[in-house]
Amino acid sequence: MEQARPPSGGGCQGPPSCFPMLLGGQQLSLVTVHQYLGVWLDRGFTFACHVRYLRESASTRLAALRYLSRRSLGASYSVLRTFYIHAIRSLVDYGAICLTGLAPPVSRSLEVIQNNALHIMLGAPPWTRIVNFRMESGLPSLAHRVALRAAVITLQLIRCRPHLPVSALLRRLLCRPPEPATQRLTVDNTLNIIALESVLTTLSDARSSLMFIVDGTNTTISFLNAFLGRRPHIGVTAFEVSNGQDANTTQAQLSRLVSQARQLRQVSWSEMVVVVSDDPAFLTAFAEWSLKGRLLVWSTRLIAVTRIPVTRHRIMHKTFSSMNAIIMTINDSSKYYRFLQRPTLAVATEAFHASEVQGTDRSGRRKDHTAEYLAQGMNFSYRYVQTPDGTVGSKQQDGSWSGMIGLVARREADFSIGPFSLTDSRSKVIDFTYPVLVQSDMILGVRGSPEVNPWGFFLPLQPMVWLAIVISLLALPTLMYLLSYCQHTENQDGKSWPEDTFTMVRVLLQQEVSREHNSWISGRRWWRGVGLAGWMFAAVVVVRSYAGNLMSVLAVRHIQQPYQSLRHVLDDPHVTMVWQTNTSNVQYYRSVESGIYREVREAEEAGRVRHHTMIEFFNVINTMVRSGNHVLVELELMLFMMIGQHFSITGRCDFYTSKEWFLPVILSMIGQKDSPLVPALSKREVDD
Known part of the structure; x- marks a missing residue:
């Protein structure tokens, strides 16, 4: 097999080996980079060599994209964009998890791939700004794309393989504690252990010895401890295998385990082996090693305790079907995340939420459908605890927290629905559930009154068309004058050019041309007739198009919506922004040192930013925002809800939202730090 060659460029070739190493009589070469599963790994894990490899691989595909963009082939922008996403950007998506920590120079060199593709797709000049490319194409930067792909892969790993050590590490980094079974809301281990005891009582006798084998995860170890706690008088042999490492280490540990367990079986009258794991690969590997090492003979009974769904047992069926074994599936459904006794939990809220959800609807149910859903599914009742300041919460000068976050952090409330934005400072005092949704801030402004645009007669034609008409009116008479001058067919008194220009204007305005101009097509001046005929044809097309569009343009009234981005608001010194009090975004723009959000902080220092609580927003939009000199900056979900409620009350749509999303x-949702309620809420929202 031909060895993969590293991409061209400095830093990818290895130094010569000073001490040659031989393997099978062949000398091994020392390299500083190596390709594994299509990704080039270097000594410092900078992935600079892999980025060069991506650029070289993308260069040929960019050439194909450039060929498709030629006018002769007629490929549309949507076709070019699809080709880029599936043929070029997919190269970066494949190894995105490895590209999250690139150094700034390497990251900028990676962005060149997409920048070149955007130049080709949009056909823009090379001096066009990259931000305009991204706005026009709707494509994020490759750095954001890599971060998004890495986040998706991380969440999939945490959700699908929660018992791996890397998943526990990621949960700690994401400020979500692991889910030990001892912190479950109900004693689900008790029910599972009772079921296991029933099986053991049926299959074993007094002379049987019991052997437990666990894979080293928190769940399996807690299961074993709970079992020993219920039956402390019996003798149990327990083996633990550190699962989650590389496959070779796990295989070596299983080999030693089977050898020691076989010695124990040989001195026992009969043996009952209970293996506890939620990893199908571990269960299958253990069964295979048990057969190889003759641990499991026909008289040895094997019970595999797992939470793997029945639909995935097909992977283990072939191996376990040749043994005296049964698989005991623990039903880890949401019913085991219910309280055995119905407690009353305190839910932190603020005045706006409390005023909206208190009371019942027409069917007699409480209006807080989210809290009702959680209470019904987890078997608890609840009461509201309102924050005194009516805010989400922020860190104070003395280190304490205000608002709803403060209530939960001080354990005055058990949890809060919110939702709340995830930040590092908040995660130190509270725990977050799995994400509910991703939102961005938008700008809410008042619509202008419908009015006719006084410059509407220019709108039927594009500015480039108007420019072409003006240039033609100047260039065509000049050309005729120069030709007449060269052929000496006109009197050179300077009157030919004004007369030609006046004639062109008359044709454009659909006025009659005088008869004396019929002499243009006679004799040696036939080219004047050709020019006049061409101009008449062009004038007919332009005039008909203008007349057809003018009526529709003047019939539509123009509504002013001036603030479509944060830049528009900052550039207008007469408008004031309204932000919600003590939110994470407010803390963010107060802490930045550069960029547009520093300008927001400077605007706040200049008195152009006001802060109000959420319950005051409806009064704000009906007074301040409606006056036209204020805009409201808030999450899109809240803005759409307020616009909808305003329309339901008044029957009018007086406000608009900006086209730009930001922050x-x-x-x-949030809960108390290290509370078992948080993983239960996460499971409820993810599974259902």
Whole structure:
């Protein structure tokens, strides 16, 4: 097999080996980079060599994209964009998890791939700004794309393989504690252990010895401890295998385990082996090693305790079907996340939420459908605890927290629905559930009154068309004058050019041309007739198009919506922004040192930013925003809800939202630090 060659460029070739190493009589070469599963790994894990490999691989595909963009082939922008996403950007998506920590120079060199593709797709000049490319194409930067792909892969790993050590590490980094079974809301281990005891009582006798084998995860170890706690008088042999490492280490540990367990079986009258794991690969590997090492003979009974769904047992069926074994599936459904006794939990809220959800609807149910859903599914009742300041919460000068976050952090409330944006400072005092949704801030402004645009007669034609008409009116008479001058067919008194220009204007305005101009097509001046005929044809097309569009343009009234981005608001010194009090976004723009959000902080220092609580927003939009000199900056979900409620009350749509989204946040529910309620809420929201 031909060895993969590293991409061209400095830093990818290895130094010569000073001490040659031989393997099978062949000398091994020392390299500083190596390709594994299509990704080039270097000594410092900078992935600079892999980025060069991506650029070289993308260069040929960019050439194909450039060929498709030629006018002769007629490929549309949508076709070019699809080709880029599936043929070029997919190269970066494949190894995105490895590209999250690139150094700034390497990251900028990676962005060149997409920048070149955008130049080709949009056909823009090379001096066009990259931000305009991204706005026009709707494509994020490759750095944001890599971060998004890495986040998706991380969440899939945490959700699908929660018992791996890397999943536990990621949960700690994401400020979500692991889910030990001892912190479950109900004693689900008790029910599972009772079921296991029933099986053991049926299959074993007094002379049987019991052997437990666990894979080393928190769940399996807690299961074993709970079992020993219920039956402390019996003798149990327990083996633990550190699962989650590389496959070779796990295989070596299983080999030693089977050898020691076989010695124990040989001195026992009969043996009952209970293996506890939620990893199908571990269960299958253990069964295979048990057969190889003759641990499991026909008289040895094997019970595999797992939470793997029945639909995935097909992977283990072939191996376990040749043994005296049964698989005991623990039903880890949401019913085991219910309280055995119905407690009353305190839910932190603020005045706006409390005023909206208190009371019942027409069917007699409480209006807080989210809290009702959680209470019904987890078997608890609840009461509201309102924050005194009516805010979400922020960190104070003395280190304490205000608002709803403060209530939960001080354990005055058990949890809060919110939702709340996930930040590092908040995660130190509270725990977040799995993300509920991702939202961004938008700008809410008042619509202008419908009016006719006084410059509407220019709108039927594009500015380039108007420019072409003006240039033609100047260029065509000049050309005729120069030709007449060269052929000496006109009197050179300077009157030919004004007369030609006046004639062109008369044709454009659909006025009659005098008869004396019929002499243009006679004799040696036939080219004047050709020019006049061409101009008449062009004038007919332009005039008909203008007349057809003018009526429709003047019939539509123009509504002013001036603030479509944060830049528009900052550039207008007469408008004031309204932000919600003590939110994470407010803390963010107060802490930045550069960029547009520093300008927001400077605007706040200049008195152009006001802060109000959420319950005051409806009064704000009906007074301040409606006056036209204020805009409201808030999450899109809240803005759409307020616009909808205003329309339901008044029957009018007086407000608009900006086209620009900014300051995206991940929103979740919150609970007390290290509370078992948080993983239960996460499971309820993810599974259902």
